[in-house]
Amino acid sequence: MQASEATKSRRKPTNLSLDSDLLREAKVLGINVSRSAEAGIAEAVKLHKQNKWLQDNAAALASSNAYIEANGLPLARHRQF
Template sequence: MARVATSSHRKATNLSLDISLLEQARALDINISRACERGLAEQIAETRAARWRAENAEALASSNEYIERNGLPLSGFRQF
C-alpha cells in the first residue's frame, strides 16, 4: 500500500467526485480528504513504478537475455 503523508502541510483544493461515491463515503463516516490522499498516493506509486519499468525496459531485457543464454551467475553455489 502506498504511503500517505502525515505532515500537517495541507492545502485546500477543489475536487469533482462521483455523487454516489461521495454519498456512500459520508454515510460511512469516511474522511474524504484522507481517502482521496490515499488514492492519490497509490496512483503516484503505480505511475512511478510504470515509468521506472519503461525507462529500464532495455536493461531488464538485456539482463533477461543474458540469463537465458548463460544461466544465473553463481547458480552452482545455490542451495535448495
Template sequence: MRAVMSTSQSTRKATNLSLDADLVRQARALGVNISQAAEAGVRRAVAEARAEQWRRDNAAALASSNRWVEENGLPLERHRQF
C-alpha cells in the first residue's frame, strides 16, 4: 500500500523550479496543477533513490542469503506445493 501525504497535514516549502517552457505551457493549457505534478515527480524520484540505496546497502546480505540457498536449498522446500 502506498502512503499519500495530505497537503493539509504537511508543511509546505515555496521553491523555485526551472522547467521546460513548452512543457509548462502544455500543462497550463490542460489544467495540470504544476506544483502537485512536480511534487508527485519528486516524491517518485525520492522513493526510487531510497530503493536503490537500500539495494546497495543490503547487497552483501542479499548475496549471502542467495548463496546459502544455492548451496543448501530452501529451508522449507519439502512443504512447497508448487
C-alpha cells in the first residue's frame, strides 16, 4: 500500500515510543509526526514485502537465470537492439 493510499484508509490511534529529542526537533520543525511515522512504516512494509517476494521466488529466479545462461534468451534472434 502506498502512503497516499494509506492516508485514504481508516486511521487508528496508536501509542508509539519515540526518541524524545527527535520528537522535540520534529515538532520545532513543524513536521507532522503521525504522517511521517506512517510514511516510514509504509516504506518498511514495502521493503519487507519485496524481500519476502524475492525469498519466496528465489528458486524460480535462479532456474530462469540458469536456463538463460545455458540456452541464451528465447527469441533473441528477433531482437533489434
